[in-house]
Amino acid sequence: MTNNLKIGLVIITAIYILLILKEIKRKKIQIALSTFWLTSGILLIIAILIPNLVENITKLLGFEVPANMLFCITIFVAFYLIFQLTMRVSKVYTNNISLVQEISLLKNRVNELEKEKKDK
């Protein structure tokens, strides 16, 4: 990796981390979920800054070229993340259904009570 490339990558990653921090500050992401994104940014910086780190891990795991390893890891992590999201969506979905039901039942009850009041 040339130094220019390194500097460029570090800057981009720094922007990435700053953007995440900004969203966390604005409370757009739950803290519990934001750790994943923050860690990913920090790991990226470490991988860029420490020389030969990626190459060594590649050899250690037995991949032929670093690109293979990076793609492989990225895809696994992405799948895991999508799976997590699917679970969360399912939970939100069931929660949403019971909320809609309860609110609708309450509305019906309020209407009934209002009618009774009018009749009196």
Next chain:
Amino acid sequence: MKVILIIPAYNEEANILKVYNTIKEYNEKNENKLDYIVINDASTDSTLEILKENNINHIDLIQNLGIGGAVQTGYKYAYQNDYDIAIQFDGDGQHDINYVKKICEPIINKEVDMCIGTRYLDKSSSEFQSTFMRRFGKNIISVLIKLFCKKQITDPTSGFRAVNKEVIKIFAKNYPIEYPEPESTMELLINNYNIVEVPVSMNERQGGKSSINIWKSADYMIKVSLALIVDSLNFKREKRKKNDK
């Protein structure tokens, strides 16, 4: 005995008034009056206006939930208002109100917890037998249920069913939203509730369109089968937990 009809309605402007009138007629003729609650599943047509204009007792869901979520709202209502029997009754006029008595009988006699109105039991009594694809799908679900629960249910997808107080409570708390009829049938069977089927005849849809086509049915079949397999594992584990206590 307090009996309530749970009537889910999604875009049923063509049918809902007819259904309401049949209930009114029935109540005029019979001593045992039936209560009813129409669940308007956020219809986009004039169903809600019709319900309001005619002063029909209804719950208006604030968002569209699909048939399972709508019917569960009815069970919650039945539970909160302490009904003894809840009957699921379609808002499209497919079900015949004159069979309500027949479908309630086994529950009133305390023989069973749920009674399903089935149109395939007796060929002669039913003019409307539905299409080949639907029957084929039902058979597969039947076989799966028999495999897991060792009980023959001819029409596990029938939406015409009556349940007792205990089951109302269960359904109010936890009702399978995605494939309600077959999944709830299986849940009850696995937990040793009694189910019986009585033959009924159903009318063809009186208006509106049925939403079923061949691809949807195939997709439905695969997902229902999967859901049943998953359920059979889950429910059994729950049962075992109960026994441990």
